[in-house]
Amino acid sequence: MIRPFALVIATLTAPPVLAQEPDHAALRERALIVLETQFAAFRDTSADLASRAERHCSKGIPKDVFADQFRATWLAWAPLDAYQFGPIEQCGAVLSIGFWPDKKGYVGRGVKNLLTLPAETLSDPATIAQASAAAQGLPAIEYLLDSDLPVCPAVIGLSANLRVMGQMLYDDWFAPDGWADLARAAGPANPIYLSEAEFTKALFTAVDFGLTRMIDLRLGRPLGTFDRPMPRRAEAHRSGLSLDILDTQLAELSRLIQDGLGDATGPKGPEILAEFDAERAKIDRFDAPLDQLVSDPIGRFRVEGLLSDIQVIHSRLATDLGPALGVKSGFSAADGD
Amino acid sequence: MQFYKSLCLTALLATTASAAYAVDRDAILDNYANIALAGYQDSLTLVQKLKTAVEALAADPSDATLQAAKEAWLSSRVPYQQTEAFRFGNPTVDEWEGKVNAWPLDEGLIDYTEGDTGLNEENPFSTANVIANASFDVAGQTVDASEITPALLESLHELDGIEANVATGYHAIEFLLWGQDLNGTNHGAGERPATDFDTANCTGENCDRRVQYLVAATDLLITDLEDAVANWSAEGQGRADVTADTTQGLVMAFTGMGSLSYGEQAGERMKLGLMLHDPEEEHDCFSDNTHNSHYYDGLGVHNVYTGSYVRVDGSVVSGPSLHDLITDLDPSVASALMNDLNTSVIALGNIRDVAESGMSYDQMIAVDNEAGNALVQTAIDGLVAQTRNIERAVALVGLDGVTIEGSDSLDNPNAVFQ
Numbered sequence: 001m002i003r004p005f006a007l008v009i010a011t012l013t014a015p016p017v018l019a020q021e022p023d024h025a026a027l028r029e030r031a032l033i034v035l036e037t038q039f040a041a042f043r044d045t046s047a048d049l050a051s052r053a054e055r056h057c058s059k060g061i062p063k064d065v066f067a068d069q070f071r072a073t074w075l076a077w078a079p080l081d082a083y084q085f086g087p088i089e090q091c092g093a094v095l096s097i098g099f100w101p102d103k104k105g106y107v108g109r110g111v112k113n114l115l116t117l118p119a120e121t122l123s124d125p126a127t128i129a130q131a132s133a134a135a136q137g138l139p140a141i142e143y144l145l146d147s148d149l150p151v152c153p154a155v156i157g158l159s160a161n162l163r164v165m166g167q168m169l170y171d172d173w174f175a176p177d178g179w180a181d182l183a184r185a186a187g188p189a190n191p192i193y194l195s196e197a198e199f200t201k202a203l204f205t206a207v208d209f210g211l212t213r214m215i216d217l218r219l220g221r222p223l224g225t226f227d228r229p230m231p232r233r234a235e236a237h238r239s240g241l242s243l244d245i246l247d248t249q250l251a252e253l254s255r256l257i258q259d260g261l262g263d264a265t266g267p268k269g270p271e272i273l274a275e276f277d278a279e280r281a282k283i284d285r286f287d288a289p290l291d292q293l294v295s296d297p298i299g300r301f302r303v304e305g306l307l308s309d310i311q312v313i314h315s316r317l318a319t320d321l322g323p324a325l326g327v328k329s330g331f332s333a334a335d336g337d
Numbered sequence: 338m339q340f341y342k343s344l345c346l347t348a349l350l351a352t353t354a355s356a357a358y359a360v361d362r363d364a365i366l367d368n369y370a371n372i373a374l375a376g377y378q379d380s381l382t383l384v385q386k387l388k389t390a391v392e393a394l395a396a397d398p399s400d401a402t403l404q405a406a407k408e409a410w411l412s413s414r415v416p417y418q419q420t421e422a423f424r425f426g427n428p429t430v431d432e433w434e435g436k437v438n439a440w441p442l443d444e445g446l447i448d449y450t451e452g453d454t455g456l457n458e459e460n461p462f463s464t465a466n467v468i469a470n471a472s473f474d475v476a477g478q479t480v481d482a483s484e485i486t487p488a489l490l491e492s493l494h495e496l497d498g499i500e501a502n503v504a505t506g507y508h509a510i511e512f513l514l515w516g517q518d519l520n521g522t523n524h525g526a527g528e529r530p531a532t533d534f535d536t537a538n539c540t541g542e543n544c545d546r547r548v549q550y551l552v553a554a555t556d557l558l559i560t561d562l563e564d565a566v567a568n569w570s571a572e573g574q575g576r577a578d579v580t581a582d583t584t585q586g587l588v589m590a591f592t593g594m595g596s597l598s599y600g601e602q603a604g605e606r607m608k609l610g611l612m613l614h615d616p617e618e619e620h621d622c623f624s625d626n627t628h629n630s631h632y633y634d635g636l637g638v639h640n641v642y643t644g645s646y647v648r649v650d651g652s653v654v655s656g657p658s659l660h661d662l663i664t665d666l667d668p669s670v671a672s673a674l675m676n677d678l679n680t681s682v683i684a685l686g687n688i689r690d691v692a693e694s695g696m697s698y699d700q701m702i703a704v705d706n707e708a709g710n711a712l713v714q715t716a717i718d719g720l721v722a723q724t725r726n727i728e729r730a731v732a733l734v735g736l737d738g739v740t741i742e743g744s745d746s747l748d749n750p751n752a753v754f755q
Contacts, residue, residue, distance in 0.1 A: 089721070092611075095608065095609065095612045095613075096612060103501060104441060104617065131614075132615060133609075224498050225498055233459075328732070331596060331598075331600065331728060332600060333604045334600060335425060335595070335596035335601065336596065336602075336604050
């Protein structure tokens with residue numbers, strides 16, 4: 001799924017940006033189209049997941065068919081992980097949908113605690129929503145699928161809770177008077193965005209944050225050190241989705257830059273997009289899951305190469321992209337430990 | 338008619354009218370570094386008192402000496418937590434901090450734990466129990482732990498690259514003094530008996546080694562805090578870093594405020610625990626002192642912005658502040674940020690008040706405690722909100738800084754983006 005380089009150039013070859021502020025309102029409208037597509041994809045895949053969970057538990061479809069949709073749902077969630085502001089932040093959705101990193105085995109403990117509840121309550125999403133965040137989301141379903149524990153009926157409630165979350169996040173963003181309208185009403189009286197540029201800053205921070213999460217956590221944590229790789233720290237290592245998540249995130253961040261930020265990215269925009277494509281091509285050539293790669297001397301060399309290339313892209317945000325957009329990255333959830 | 342001018346009133350006005358300070362950026366940073374220095378000096382003083390209490394406990398283990406040591410630990414947290422606002426903006430502090438305040442920890446590395454409650458399937462050393470084992474293997478190598486010294490603890494810290502292997506610092510000492518809190522989200526902290534330190538009537542086994550560990554960890558904390566004091570003294574690297582480039586220094590100060598408020602406190606320390614409803618995810622989980630930890634973090638951010646810190650002896654370090662600067666640049670951002678910080682400190686104070694009235698922080702985050710959950714969420718919301726105005730303040734300082742360095746942007750602020 002690598003876009004031809006020429007197409008990227010064609011889309012973004014704009015006259016060099018002179019001393020003018022980008023058209024933040026136009027940028028916002030373009031970006032909201034991208035975000036709406038991404039939030040709608042998660043809403044729809046999680047709804048399908050919920051119906052497949054019911055069919056699986058009533059013996060209608062085999063576990064594999066459910067598991068396929070589970071993977072699709074995680075990949076639909078993957079790009080949203082960068083948008084840790086607005087509705088996702090207010091719902092704590094990053095923790096309840098994609099709890100990770102799990103530094104103290106909370107997922108396993110949470111799922112086991114969940115299964116001590118009466119079986120008849122487990123298919124109710126309200127039961128799940130009351131549980132530990134670590135036991136609510138995709139990693140909890142992954143843990144169940146990978147274990148000898150009974151998948152049903154818990155997976156019905158877990159999947160239904162994701163459907164509820166998917167719908168809620170979409171509505172909170174895009175229903176009338178949602179976060180998108182809030183962004184559209186940027187100005188001195190707005191509770192969040194005092195100017196149009198502040199929403200651009202939020203998007204730019206999201207790209208920065210998404211790349212930071214890849215560098216520090218998604219690649220950095222499993223790499224550990226040469227003497228002590230940490231394969232079990234790879235996100236979604238139980239389902240082997242680690243690299244697919246990274247690839248999807250690179251693709252969707254690239255889409256936000258290309259289609260959303262668009263010509264506001266300035267003369268360096270096409271180069272940055274080409275680097276995203278190059279990293280995706282590297283991931284495509286990997287011949288093993290991330291947890292295996294980091295444990296193998298040659299494999300980790302390649303993963304380290306990917307990591308340092310993503311660091312280069314990340315540094316170009318501050319030097320090339322931010323100045324073109326007229327914003328700097330703000331604070332993000334990556335600023336803590 | 339002439340108004341009578343009271344001297345008391347004059348003094349009052351002088352202390353409250355902070356905007357009366359001239360906005361001298363270098364002076365703001367000097368005051369910032371002075372507050373850091375005072376905070377670490379106070380932290381050191383109170384950990385030295387903790388050491389005295391620990392020695393008394395070791396010499397004569399009793400409920401009274403254990404209680405005195407716990408109280409000394411609790412006091413020592415008051416100034417230290419306020420220094421956390423210096424952590425993220427200052428590389429020297431961030432690098433050092435893990436030695437003294439690392440959290441969360443797998444306490445089974447240090448000492449006995451109940452049943453499998455200390456077990457972390459992600460950490461092979463989560464039940465290594467250094468106090469009970471004079472030697473153990475790490476990656477095929479035998480570690481000689483026959484004598485528990487500060488050097489041994491330093492070598493065990495983050496053992497095998499795993500952050501939860503916390504062998505040193507405030508929380509290791511906290512665990513030794515209180516023991517595990519086995520009350521879940523019910524009321525009550527850890528209940529380690531004083532006889533765990535009594536070599537004559539030992540409970541929990543290896544009392545001599547437990548005392549060794551406690552003394553070594555306290556000594557090491559003193560050494561580390563001495564380093565922090567040196568870091569902010571006249572020739573210290575921390576002070577040099579923040580005063581080398583004025584604009585950069587100001588951005589560092591705001592970065593510390595914003596990163597602590599948002600990613601660390603609102604996120605890692607509060608939202609995570611709230612959403613897991615897990616008492617293990619509270620910051621001072623053995624002592625149930627989390628409400629104070631959070632409150633003094635919030636107050637520390639407030640101190641940095643207002644350029645004022647009340648020391649443990651009651652004296653005040655204050656001077657030209659970031660608030661003065663932002664007031665000068667954009668009074669509406671300055672007052673909005675001031676209002677945000679006050680709101681957060683009050684929200685964190687509400688948590689503290691409720692905790693001190695008998696509902697501890699771990700009870701507040703329990704799954705069925707609607708009022709407690711809301712109290713914590715309100716403080717999180719306040720911390721998130723203040724971060725937005727901190728960002729605006731950073732933008733004001735950064736832009737203005739480019740201008741004073743003589744760029745071509747005096748007439749066209751947008752030019753600095755090119």
